[in-house]
Amino acid sequence: MIKTMIGFLAAATVTLSAYALTAKDQAIVDRIGHAASVCVVGDPCAGSDAAAATTVASAARAGDAVYNSGCAACHASGAAGAPKTGDAGAWSARVDQGVDTLVKHAYEGYNAMPAKGLCADCSEDEIRNAVDYMLSQL
Ligand code: HEC
Incomplete structure (x- = not known):
């Protein structure tokens, strides 16, 4: 009316x-x-x-927030063969590729690692924040 x-x-x-x-x-x-x-x-x-x-x-979400709401599902437990957060041995060869490559792989997907880590609405900056957070736990 x-x-x-x-x-x-x-x-x-x-x-x-x-x-x-x-x-x-x-x-x-x-x-x-x-x-x-x-x-x-x-x-x-x-x-x-x-x-x-x-x-x-x-306003990009902080790395720990993105990590806890998505990435942790695999990276906390190692599900699907994901390198566990805090496991320096599992990460050393990956870290050697450089942070930019890690962010690119996380954003675009890499083997069993799904694009954006299942965070469909994450920006590249937010994925970078999450990768930085994961690396800070090593
Ligand atoms: C469904 C499970 C799953 C989720 C969710 C997930 N990952 Fe992964 N991730 C994987 C797996 C499996 C690999 C190992 C891929 C390989 O090396 O073949 C991986 C690898 C990575 C790598 C290393 C890539 C490389 O070049 O070695 C980074 C960085 C990463 N994930 C970041 C993230 C971030 C950030 C998130 C959240 C936004 C996330 N992942 C969410 C499964 C997951």
Whole structure:
């Protein structure tokens, strides 16, 4: 019902503005025009909301949080043949490849290691944080 009314008001705004308006009509158009306008994130009218959305999207989760919510499922126990976190022997040859290669393998997948370690919404930075965290446990 409310949607129908907003649709009607929006249509009325368009219709009214197509004609020469009296001052009284213009006042009505101004009033309902505000009620019917929608502010979309990214538009200047969205102001600080848009800035806040950007901030949330770009804040990378910390390595231990990513690790505990995903990577630990395999790397804490060694499930599926995963090198165990804290097992320096299992990691030494891997660490020799360099951190960038480890991050690339974790992000893109590597044999039985699934891409992004099953963290589908993880950014590359978040995977890097998790790898850094795992290496800090050696
Ligand atoms: C489903 C189990 C599983 C999950 C979940 C998982 N891993 Fe792995 N991971 C593996 C296995 C298995 C390997 C060993 C792959 C190989 O060497 O063949 C591995 C290897 C790795 C390596 C070493 C890659 C190399 O080049 O030697 C890194 C780094 C790594 N995982 C990081 C992560 C991170 C970070 C996460 C979480 C975001 C994660 N893993 C989640 C199973 C998993």
